[in-house]
Amino acid sequence: MTFLQNNIALVVAALMSGGMLLWPLLRRSGxxxxxxxxxxxxxxxxxxxxxxxxxxxxxxxxxxxxxxxxxxxxxxxxxxxxxxxxxxxxxxxxxxxxxxxxxxxxxxxxxxxxxxxxxxxxxxxxxxxxxxxxx
The missing domain is CATH 3.40.250.10 (Rhodanese-like domain)
Structure with a gap:
């Protein structure tokens, strides 16, 4: 838990980066x-x-x-x-x-x-x- 607290900016950046990579896949129809x-x-x-x-x-x-x-x-x-x-x-x-x-x-x-x-x-x-x- 302390890793998350100490590196919150890094975790947020990683989550946003992953979301941006997945967005085109989620947006298009199946x-x-x-x-x-x-x-x-x-x-x-x-x-x-x-x-x-x-x-x-x-x-x-x-x-x-x-x-x-x-x-x-x-x-x-x-x-x-x-x-x-x-x-x-x-x-x-x-x-x-x-x-x-x-x-x-x-x-x-x-x-x-x-x-x-x-x-x-x-x-x-x-x-x-x-x-x-x-x-």
Whole structure:
């Protein structure tokens, strides 16, 4: 106990430092994944990459083999995704615009078991120098 009393400033600094390191992890939602995890899910779990951006954004560059369904068309095109219900689904959006929140909610309500948002969207994919296909 005397150690704590004698070194209170050190203890407080250590706690604050640890809290600052953990803050980004606590702040993001549990279904967000980074590009490394996304690539692992694609390569080892045969994940579906679902791009929910607008058509012009998708055509400007997208993840290879991704399926494109704009977020506002998702409900009417859900039948196209039925065979992926038990597989991981990675939602791709434009950085800063999280349409995946609505898209993820729709998929979860329709019993898709493993829905993930790519943290940082397509911009994070590009920044990681991962392959991009342009139409």
């Amino acid at each position: 279904n967000e994944i980074d590009t490394l995890v996304a690539v692992q899910l694609i390569n080892y779990k045969d994940a579906l990459v679902l791009d929910v951006r607008e058509g012009s954004e998708y055509n400007a560059g997208h993840v290879p083999n991704s399926k494109h369904i704009p977020a506002d068309k998702l409900e009417e095109r859900l039948h196209e995704l039925e065979k992926f219900k038990s597989k991981p689904v990675i939602l791709i959006h434009r950085s800063g615009v999280n349409a995946t929140g609505k898209a993820g909610s729709i998929l979860r309500k329709k019993e898709f078991a493993h829905v993930h948002n790519l943290q940082g969207g397509i911009d994070a994919w590009r920044q990681a120098n991962l392959p991009i296909v342009k139409k």
